[in-house]
Amino acid sequence: DAGVIQSPRHEVTEMGQEVTLRCKPISGHNSLFWYRQTMMRGLELLIYFNNNVPIDDSGMPEDRFSAKMPNASFSTLKIQPSEPRDSAVYFCASSLGLAGEFFGPGTRLTVL
Amino acid sequence: GESVGLHLPTLSVQEGDNSIINCAYSNSASDYFIWYKQESGKGPQFIIDIRSNMDKRQGQRVTVLLNKTVKHLSLQIAATQPGDSAVYFCAESNTGTASKLTFGTGTRLQVTL
Numbered sequence: 696d697a698g699v700i701q702s703p704r705h706e707v708t709e710m711g712q713e714v715t716l717r718c719k720p721i722s723g724h725n726s727l728f729w730y731r732q733t734m735m736r737g738l739e740l741l742i743y744f745n746n747n748v749p750i751d752d753s754g755m756p757e758d759r760f761s762a763k764m765p766n767a768s769f770s771t772l773k774i775q776p777s778e779p780r781d782s783a784v785y786f787c788a789s790s791l792g793l794a795g796e797f798f799g800p801g802t803r804l805t806v807l
Numbered sequence: 808g809e810s811v812g813l814h815l816p817t818l819s820v821q822e823g824d825n826s827i828i829n830c831a832y833s834n835s836a837s838d839y840f841i842w843y844k845q846e847s848g849k850g851p852q853f854i855i856d857i858r859s860n861m862d863k864r865q866g867q868r869v870t871v872l873l874n875k876t877v878k879h880l881s882l883q884i885a886a887t888q889p890g891d892s893a894v895y896f897c898a899e900s901n902t903g904t905a906s907k908l909t910f911g912t913g914t915r916l917q918v919t920l
Contacts, residue, residue, distance in 0.1 A: 699850075728908075738851070738896065738910045751907060786850050795841045796908060798850035 699799035701787050707805045713775040716802045719768055720789030728788040729762055729772050777806045817915040826884040828914045830897030837899035842882045846893045892918045
């Protein structure tokens, strides 16, 4: 299995631009998680899906952030408009039921 | 005010010695715990997990101990190797909340030669 796949691996954009991060979970997993990691705040859960349905989005910082999971094999996290304080590494993770979450390699986002 | 970044506790261990990394959790309702290893530039990697009906679980070179009375979790690494150098996170969840994990701030393990 290829594991959790994320794209792009690195993204540099200017303030105000739209950013879309993509994730392909491990085949067969029914839960998908989006995390953000920064030196200031550590690892934060933004949102998670179970069977493609958003369960808890209380970690989403504000309305500029949105996430979708149109099917079991694909999810996006969108930031519009982006701001410099959104600069972070964004991880996608997936799991099956109560199994431990398996993380992707992350997308390093830099907003200038 | 001025923002301060997270200060990760650091554990320095000599190669070949055993390492013990500790974690205190806060939610007494948590019943599932995981240890993760994160190397520089990579995502967290699952190491070992334990459920609350157990107090010890062993893997390859790693052992997790759970003390529910004092809400304490530890990870023991036997014969620590340079490749073990990383940040280690504990994570907890209440499985009644659909596997949502809460992560600790992490401990940096430095293995010296």
